[in-house]
Amino acid sequence: MTIERAERDPQTILGVREVVPMTRFQEFFGRAFGVAAADLGRQGAAPAGPPVALYRGPVTTTVDVTAGFPVGQPVTPGPGVVTATLPGGPTVEAVHTGSYDSLPTTYAEVTAFIAEQGLTPEGEMWEEYLVGPDTEPDPSRWQTRVVFPAR
Numbered sequence: 001m002t003i004e005r006a007e008r009d010p011q012t013i014l015g016v017r018e019v020v021p022m023t024r025f026q027e028f029f030g031r032a033f034g035v036a037a038a039d040l041g042r043q044g045a046a047p048a049g050p051p052v053a054l055y056r057g058p059v060t061t062t063v064d065v066t067a068g069f070p071v072g073q074p075v076t077p078g079p080g081v082v083t084a085t086l087p088g089g090p091t092v093e094a095v096h097t098g099s100y101d102s103l104p105t106t107y108a109e110v111t112a113f114i115a116e117q118g119l120t121p122e123g124e125m126w127e128e129y130l131v132g133p134d135t136e137p138d139p140s141r142w143q144t145r146v147v148f149p150a151r
Contacts, residue, residue, distance in 0.1 A: 001106060003094045003113045008147070010088035013052055014040060014075050015068015017082045022061055029053070029067050036068035039081045048072035051129045054084055086126055092119065092148045095130065099139035103127075106146055114150050122149040 016032035033051050040047060047069035056064040066084045077083055092114050096106040114121055128145040136142060 001094050001096065001109065003092060003110055005117070006091045006093050008086070008088050008091050008149075011049075011070050011086040012075075013054065013066065013068050013070050013084050013086060014045075014077060014081060015052075015054075015066045015084065016080060017064070017066040017084065019062050019064050022059075022063065025063075028065070032067035033069075035080060039078045040069060040071070040075070042078060043075055045071060045073055045075055049128070051132070052086070052126055053129075054086060054124060054126045056124050086147075087122065087124060087149050089122075089149055090151055092117075092150045094146050096144045096146055097140075097142070099142060100144070103144065103146070106144075110146055110148060114148060117150075119150040122151065124149065 015036045018028060018032075020028045037047075049070040051067070051069055054066045066082065068081075070086070075083065092110060094106055094110050096103055111121070125146070125148045128147065130143040130145055132142050132144075133139070
C-alpha cells in the first residue's frame with residue numbers, strides 16, 4: 001500500500017446522513033446508496049465519482065456518517081437526503097485493497113504516517129469505494145480509498 005499526500009478541491013456529495021451503530025453499517029450503506037442513487041435519478045443527475053462515506057467525529061460504537069455520491073452539478077436533496085461537502089485542501093490518502101474487515105490496518109498505517117509527517121488530521125475524513133461487492137464478488141479485490149484532510 002502506498003500512502004500519499006495530495007491536494008483536493010471541495011466536492012459536494014448527495015447522500016443520507018445518520019448516526020449509525022457499527023453493527024448496522026452494511027444495512028445502512030445499502031439503504032443510503034440506494035436512496036441517494038434514486039434521488040440523483042429523480043433529478044436527471046449522475047454520480048461524478050465512486051460511492052463515498054463521509055465520517056464526522058470519532059469512530060466509537062456509533063458513527064456520524066453521510067453515505068452517497070459526489071455530484072458535478074447543482075442538486076436539490078429530496079426527503080431524507082442531504083448534501084455535504086468533502087473539504088478541499090491538503091490530504092493524506094491510501095488505497096486499501098481487501099475486505100472491509102481489514103480496513104483498521106490501513107487506518108493505523110495512515111494515522112502513523114500523519115504523525116510521522118508532523119501533520120494534524122482535520123476532523124472529517126472519508127472513504128471512496130472504488131471496487132466493492134456491487135461489482136466484484138471477491139473481497140480480496142475490493143479497493144477503498146481512505147482520505148484524511150491533514151495539515
